[in-house]
Amino acid sequence: MKSVGIVNAQKSVFDTPIQLACGITLPRYELVYETYGQLNADKSNAILVCHALSGNHHLAGKYSEADKAPGWWDSMIGPGKPVDTNRFFVIGVNNLGGCHGSTGPSSINPEIGKPFGSTFPLVLVRDWVETQARLADLLGIEKFAAVMGGSLGGMQALRWTVAYPERVRHALVIAAAPKLTAQNIAFNDVARQAILTDPEFHGGDFYEHDVVPRRGLRLARMLGHITYLSDDGMGEKFGRLLRSGEYQYGFDVEFEIESYLRYQGDKFSGSFDANTYLLMTKALDYFDPARDFDGDLSKALSRTQAGFLVVSFTTDWRFSPARSREIVKALLDAHKNVSYAEIESRHGHDAFLMEDAPYHAVMRAYLNRIDAEVNP
């Protein structure tokens, strides 16, 4: 399958102050983003792809031939792929508060001449939608052919349909949930406490101490990975496989699953910003579009005008199929147009990132329909 090839990120400065849901106003911020494909003449073929907790704007392609890995959704996005860049103009944005180029806790706050750190405000899903809408304005896109994403990205797509009903033709909501459960919040809070109580966190201002709360971030990521994989998938891949074939009776890696988790934790803790991680988990916790409508999700979605594709994966226990079905039911109760696919998979929550024929066939079929609507 062909790739979008070598890509470049772009950056835009937004000088109009934005009042965030938490009450704080940011006078100015930058967003970094990438685009793939060509915007058509009537600017009707744009697709916004929203990222999840540790994602970013780099969806597909490579920055140079030497790059080891392409963007995080390269299997989904490219010429001839389900999100076909020969037909769609695809946009990936690093969310406000991120750590990949958009203004975030690790950015220099010009007012104080040092990183925002603890002074960076919490950002909610609705704030991201607002900043993404301003980017759309800048790019001259009045209405998206689709807004889509997996996990927290799917939540942004859902929020888009409520915040800007007239600007979203279709929403593709994948491996998401209408709000977190107590258990979801509990996992997030353990991850946060790991970071917040790391002595090198320094209340969020670790930058000035020239350290990183690596231990806390590592634990958070290890824990996250457990919830991204399915019990069965983990069992098939690792089982009780021993690193050395025999019990060593110590605290070094004994089982392969320990090696995998520690490696993932180490890698992540050396590259991701701890404050961004905290902020992303809080955005997840706070997400609850029904909250403004007496807890009635159907009421919240009654104003939407988009067509919906909702996709879940059988072994996803972070946001199980039952959670996706809550969204589907609310949409049906509101007499909205919704397609739903529950994909057989052993990859748990991570399945939304994977290349899988039945999953991609569903995505391709739905996106073909959108293509027929916007590229006549």
Added chain:
Amino acid sequence: MKSVGIVNAQKSVFDTPIQLACGITLPRYELVYETYGQLNADKSNAILVCHALSGNHHLAGKYSEADKAPGWWDSMIGPGKPVDTNRFFVIGVNNLGGCHGSTGPSSINPEIGKPFGSTFPLVLVRDWVETQARLADLLGIEKFAAVMGGSLGGMQALRWTVAYPERVRHALVIAAAPKLTAQNIAFNDVARQAILTDPEFHGGDFYEHDVVPRRGLRLARMLGHITYLSDDGMGEKFGRLLRSGEYQYGFDVEFEIESYLRYQGDKFSGSFDANTYLLMTKALDYFDPARDFDGDLSKALSRTQAGFLVVSFTTDWRFSPARSREIVKALLDAHKNVSYAEIESRHGHDAFLMEDAPYHAVMRAYLNRIDAEVNP
């Protein structure tokens, strides 16, 4: 329901060296234990109750009238209760490596005049069985009417039937598993890494630094609690209940579930020994009675002579009913006598500790049968 009343712990010294499964020999150790009820004339009515990860020998009753809470299984054990102390002589032992009086990492190692700390060996389930057998010898008990326990306690009961087939009349294996899955090990390893990477752990020798790796132990316990409760049970009890009714947009307690977990973590980290916690999780990881029998659990259990009661709880996802059914199937394949009960519960893994009429009815019925055998 009547309690066993005021109880006292006893302590015995074992001077015969014990070679542990890890290869290390302990020249001497102490075990602290409690007993309830009276041993009958032919010493046939003794029940050994094995404890789980954070449990101890204090099963029932109080040490003084002023005690706020009774022993951890007071609902199960006492006069007229399922494990009826009017009919059985019940023994609770703090496991070797524990932190409630038996020799463990926080005990003074007489050879060096300071706590064992990092020098304390890893102890496996089979080692506990060995030390418990020596305690039985001391008490003159040749054969237990029953060995029983929940979770890691159930694993000890299972190991007893393999290690000493002729010394166990019945085994009650509750909310247990024949071995951990990759996911179980993964959760344990995150908990261990939280402790091991806490700067105040000092490689296990924190005692001499007059500190405690409280942050790590707190995280380990918070994480543990998530796996002890069911998703549904947590949802019913906490849901998305907010501490203050409104979003506060900060990292203090926002949701009630956060308050619960942090409270549990704080309480535990102030009272439990970090090295014991590590050791207990490793004993869980290593438990795998089928390992000596080419991975064939049925073969491992073929030598057992006990009658078995296996109990699981529907919403337990730490050791799910499917894991208990593996034990049952292996026993049936080995033509053993086994009763199995899958109890409807919304309390997850914690259900084994709770007072619940159907659960207690099953336990009572099975124990009545044992009573009829040993107290004619």
